Amino acid sequence: MVFQSVKMAMDSIMSNKMRSFLTMLGMIIGVMSLVVLVSIVNGATKSVTDSIANIGTNMLSVSIMDDKDAPLSMDEVEELTEYESVKNTASFSTGNATAKHERNSESITLYGTTGSYYEIKGLSLLNGRFLKNADVDSSTFVAVLNQTAAEELFGQTHIVGETVSLNGYHFTVIGVLEEEESTTGNSSERLEAYIPFTALSKISGSGRNVSSFYVTSADEDSMDAVENEITKFLYLRFSYDSDAFSVTNSSTIMETMSSVNDTMKWMLGGIAAISLLVGGIGIMNIMLVSVTEITREIGIRKAIGARKKTILLQFLIEALLVSIIGCLIGIVLSALTVFGVNSLIDSVSASMSLDVVLVAIGFSVFIGTVFGIYPAYKAADKPPIEALRYMR
Amino acid sequence: MIELNNLCKTYEIGDDTVRALDHASLCIEDGEFVSIIGPSGSGKSTLMNVIGCLDVADEGTYLLDGMPIEEFSDDELARIRNEKIGFVFQNFNLLSKLSAQENIELPLVYQQIPKQERKRRVDEALDRVALRKRKNHRPMELSGGQQQRVAIARALVTKPSLILADEPTGNLDSKTGDEIMTLFHELHDQGNTIVLITHDEKVADQAERKIRILDGKVFDA
Numbered sequence: 054m055v056f057q058s059v060k061m062a063m064d065s066i067m068s069n070k071m072r073s074f075l076t077m078l079g080m081i082i083g084v085m086s087l088v089v090l091v092s093i094v095n096g097a098t099k100s101v102t103d104s105i106a107n108i109g110t111n112m113l114s115v116s117i118m119d120d121k122d123a124p125l126s127m128d129e130v131e132e133l134t135e136y137e138s139v140k141n142t143a144s145f146s147t148g149n150a151t152a153k154h155e156r157n158s159e160s161i162t163l164y165g166t167t168g169s170y171y172e173i174k175g176l177s178l179l180n181g182r183f184l185k186n187a188d189v190d191s192s193t194f195v196a197v198l199n200q201t202a203a204e205e206l207f208g209q210t211h212i213v214g215e216t217v218s219l220n221g222y223h224f225t226v227i228g229v230l231e232e233e234e235s236t237t238g239n240s241s242e243r244l245e246a247y248i249p250f251t252a253l254s255k256i257s258g259s260g261r262n263v264s265s266f267y268v269t270s271a272d273e274d275s276m277d278a279v280e281n282e283i284t285k286f287l288y289l290r291f292s293y294d295s296d297a298f299s300v301t302n303s304s305t306i307m308e309t310m311s312s313v314n315d316t317m318k319w320m321l322g323g324i325a326a327i328s329l330l331v332g333g334i335g336i337m338n339i340m341l342v343s344v345t346e347i348t349r350e351i352g353i354r355k356a357i358g359a360r361k362k363t364i365l366l367q368f369l370i371e372a373l374l375v376s377i378i379g380c381l382i383g384i385v386l387s388a389l390t391v392f393g394v395n396s397l398i399d400s401v402s403a404s405m406s407l408d409v410v411l412v413a414i415g416f417s418v419f420i421g422t423v424f425g426i427y428p429a430y431k432a433a434d435k436p437p438i439e440a441l442r443y444m445r
Numbered sequence: 446m447i448e449l450n451n452l453c454k455t456y457e458i459g460d461d462t463v464r465a466l467d468h469a470s471l472c473i474e475d476g477e478f479v480s481i482i483g484p485s486g487s488g489k490s491t492l493m494n495v496i497g498c499l500d501v502a503d504e505g506t507y508l509l510d511g512m513p514i515e516e517f518s519d520d521e522l523a524r525i526r527n528e529k530i531g532f533v534f535q536n537f538n539l540l541s542k543l544s545a546q547e548n549i550e551l552p553l554v555y556q557q558i559p560k561q562e563r564k565r566r567v568d569e570a571l572d573r574v575a576l577r578k579r580k581n582h583r584p585m586e587l588s589g590g591q592q593q594r595v596a597i598a599r600a601l602v603t604k605p606s607l608i609l610a611d612e613p614t615g616n617l618d619s620k621t622g623d624e625i626m627t628l629f630h631e632l633h634d635q636g637n638t639i640v641l642i643t644h645d646e647k648v649a650d651q652a653e654r655k656i657r658i659l660d661g662k663v664f665d666a
Contacts, residue, residue, distance in 0.1 A: 361519065362520070441534075
């Protein structure tokens with residue numbers, strides 16, 4: 054019986070090519086707008102989360118605003134690693150300096166930090182090595198430059214062993230960092246030098262007090278534990294004043310960003326869903342236009358002995374076939390569009406996800422079925438004599 | 446065997462109540478060729494719908510081969526129409542999307558008869574109406590007389606207890622109409638029960654037995 058119904062539905066689709074095509078067109082446009090829009094938002098979300106994940110999702114950044122005349126020392130920060138959930142800590146401070154090499158002179162941002170900074174920030178080296186804890190302990194005048202700084206000052210990156218002057222102090226270059234793929238685009242303009250925390254305090258005369266540092270957890274799951282430990286520690290350390298310091302969780306930033314993107318996704322998805330709905334109404338319109346024909350057909354079928362169930366099954370299969378075929382064409386075209394957008398527009402990297410494809414299929418099949426079968430349902434409910442009398 | 450006992454049916458048309466059947470009683474034996482004649486508005490369409498199980502009377506009983514029709518559900522009536530009654534309509538009522546062969550096959554599809562058997566019986570029916578050569582044509586590609594013969598073949602193919610023809614010659618010219626009537630005579634000679642509804646005296650006179658209907662009342666003429 055089902056096979057017969059499929060055959061009848063196919064006959065019906067083929068003998069009403071225009072009607073079937075228009076029906077599918079509504080579906081195709083609806084599915085395409087849904088899939089393509091959501092894919093573009095997905096791509097945007099992915100690139101934002103990727104760049105945040107690059108910074109590290111298991112990192113806390115701590116700054117101390119009010120040291121209560123009992124400043125934190127580097128050793129105290131080091132000792133935080135004794136907490137089981139804490140993996141690494143790195144004190145850091147920043148400053149500005151004038152960097153000179155031969156005749157080149159540029160202003161540069163100085164980062165005074167420790168060896169673990171490298172791992173915490175997920176940096177990578179082009180040449181040489183990064184700072185080691187021994188450099189920090191003995192406050193050696195060594196520096197690691199970023200690629201821009203190396204190129205601006207030396208004109209090349211193979212400069213390990215060369216000397217650079219920072220505010221008149223001579224530093225030996227021990228390494229060059231690889232430039233990160235930046236999403237913002239302008240950070241590569243900046244000249245940066247990483248020197249031992251102790252060396253920076255020496256040349257700036259600021260003392261060895263730590264006012265900001267990074268903490269990493271062993272993994273993302275223990276983030277909350279670390280945050281609690283550190284907050285508790287600082288709370289006790291700074292006379293029970295929670296305003297004396299701030300602890301920023303990078304995954305909090307990520308959550309905010311991804312919730313913004315989720316909102317975008319729902320908004321655009323909603324708009325696209327409305328276009329799918331409009332497509333569905335188009336389907337119903339087309340079905341209603343041919344309702345005279347459908348009603349007479351159903352009248353004849355009922356007169357010669359079709360049961361209501363049999364008739365509805367035929368029209369259900371017809372509606373399903375049309376909407377599924379339309380939906381598949383829509384998905385193929387969406388994939389092509391997404392591919393085209395990606396290769397033509399550099400700033401957009403759309404990515405199609407299985408979720409949205411499934412939602413599109415589900416939604417269009419639902420709409421196609423509901424709108425396709427409604428006129429048939431109305432017609433099948435009429436007594437056969439009335440349906441037979443139904444003529445223009 | 447058809448037995449109608451005191452059938453009554455009324456319609457409300459605006460403020461008027463139309464008595465389409467007024468205590469109509471009628472008995473038709475197997476193998477009879479009966480014509481029912483009456484002017485338009487006499488209730489003959491209603492009588493045909495009731496006999497064809499397309500409609501149920503308000504009062505009275507209708508036994509078709511001993512089955513009390515008013516007791517069945519819509520789906521059961523569909524099955525009875527499918528198995529017991531072959532319809533021939535004035536405007537043919539073929540499905541335009543299907544070929545002649547597929548139109549004839551349709552009642553057998555609803556009976557879920559296997560494909561081989563369907564094909565055999567469709568060919569047999571096509572032979573009876575001498576249309577085998579045209580079996581792959583769509584209704585639009587056939588003349589009126591040919592379309593009516595396809596419709597007759599569709600009525601025959603289930604071997605029904607009753608062939609119910611409603612003005613079968615009404616949309617045809619007189620020559621083609623005569624051919625269709627000749628076909629009905631042949632079918633009668635082969636043992637089919639035929640009920641023919643018409644307003645045309647000449648057509649009605651060709652039947653073995655003529656029944657007249659007027660204002661919903663039935664008389665043997």
